[in-house]
Amino acid sequence: MAQTLSSCCQRQRELSVLRAQSPPQPPQSQRAQKYAQQVLQRECRPGFARKSMARLFEHRYSVDLPPFVKKGPRASEAEYKYDPPFGFRQFSGKVQSLLELLPEHDLPEHLKAKSCRRCVVIGSGGILHGLELGPALNQFDVVIRLNSAPVEGYSEHVGNKTTIRMTYPEGAPLSDLEYYSTDLFVAVLFKSVDFNWLHAMVQNETLPFWVRLFFWKQVAEKIPLQPKHFRILNPVIIKETAFDILQYSEPQSRFWGRDKNVPTIGVIAVVLATHLCDEVSLAGFGYDLSQPRTPLHYFDNLCMAAMNFQTMHNVTTETRLLLRLAKEGVVKDLSGGIHCEF
Numbered sequence: 001m002a003q004t005l006s007s008c009c010q011r012q013r014e015l016s017v018l019r020a021q022s023p024p025q026p027p028q029s030q031r032a033q034k035y036a037q038q039v040l041q042r043e044c045r046p047g048f049a050r051k052s053m054a055r056l057f058e059h060r061y062s063v064d065l066p067p068f069v070k071k072g073p074r075a076s077e078a079e080y081k082y083d084p085p086f087g088f089r090q091f092s093g094k095v096q097s098l099l100e101l102l103p104e105h106d107l108p109e110h111l112k113a114k115s116c117r118r119c120v121v122i123g124s125g126g127i128l129h130g131l132e133l134g135p136a137l138n139q140f141d142v143v144i145r146l147n148s149a150p151v152e153g154y155s156e157h158v159g160n161k162t163t164i165r166m167t168y169p170e171g172a173p174l175s176d177l178e179y180y181s182t183d184l185f186v187a188v189l190f191k192s193v194d195f196n197w198l199h200a201m202v203q204n205e206t207l208p209f210w211v212r213l214f215f216w217k218q219v220a221e222k223i224p225l226q227p228k229h230f231r232i233l234n235p236v237i238i239k240e241t242a243f244d245i246l247q248y249s250e251p252q253s254r255f256w257g258r259d260k261n262v263p264t265i266g267v268i269a270v271v272l273a274t275h276l277c278d279e280v281s282l283a284g285f286g287y288d289l290s291q292p293r294t295p296l297h298y299f300d301n302l303c304m305a306a307m308n309f310q311t312m313h314n315v316t317t318e319t320r321l322l323l324r325l326a327k328e329g330v331v332k333d334l335s336g337g338i339h340c341e342f
Contacts, residue, residue, distance in 0.1 A: 035342035036136035044116035119277030123284035126295025147171030286337020
């Protein structure tokens with residue numbers, strides 16, 4: 001992967017390889033913590049993220065795009081132009097059935113009432129281990145966590161506040177300990193059975209055996225949250241991220257995954273954050289494929305080389321996008337895996 005890292009970020013990468021034997025030296029973690037506090041202490045700029053995205057991408061970014069699917073007298077044409085995950089074509093009945101079960105379709109009132117919101121999107125990168133950014137991450141208004149990335153046992157490094165858990169069925173945490181009563185569970189729907197799964201989770205029903213057969217790995221059988229905490233990600237955000245911002249090719253008649261035109265949950269969450277919040281920060285992002293033995297995640301033993309075996313995502317193109325956003329000041333990278341400023 002072609003990307004430029006400053007010397008401090010390169011040292012961070014080298015140290016993360018040896019984290020089991022020798023944790024990062026205090027000065028490195030202290031610099032990261034100091035930088036995070038500086039970001040938090042700056043004056044929050046209302047509308048900054050959306051305005052910046054509109055400036056960079058012009059007509060390719062919709063400033064007023066609703067982050068979550070809502071009930072309404074007329075269905076949005078954009079939501080039904082494509083098949084999942086880029087739209088809900090042929091699934092209008094299932095979508096409407098789900099929306100009838102969900103009493104709320106927006107941010108909670110206490111967050112909407114804030115005149116300026118700060119988001120942090122927390123990735124799963126091994127670079128987080130040892131930085132001890134947990135206390136700083138807990139100070140953001142909206143903390144977005146991805147898939148099954150755990151909090152239990154890692155709060156020193158990743159915090160323990162969760163505002164949004166954003167995932168698809170196979171990525172949802174299996175442990176009840178990873179859900180908090182105030183979380184929003186934002187479902188990303190990729191395929192037909194995902195609608196069945198979400199319906200069962202909201203209704204607290206047992207998922208039929210025949211439905212479970214269609215998932216490529218074990219899925220959660222219960223999400224311990226009330227219906228008011230569930231949201232459905234607006235698929236137009238995935239469509240915009242893929243076709244307009246990343247400029248991937250649109251789906252062909254063949255199986256869409258082979259086109260590598262499906263963004264990762266991480267980069268989708270970053271675009272979502274620009275719609276939800278005024279200021280956006282990242283932590284735990286950055287794939288350095290030139291370092292195959294570095295830890296891929298902060299919570300397991302997978303190495304970076306594992307990314308070479310996935311066939312759905314174009315991580316090189318995504319990294320270029322995130323690097324551009326960081327260099328342009330649209331987002332702040334608190335852990336330095338994309339663009340280091342500390």
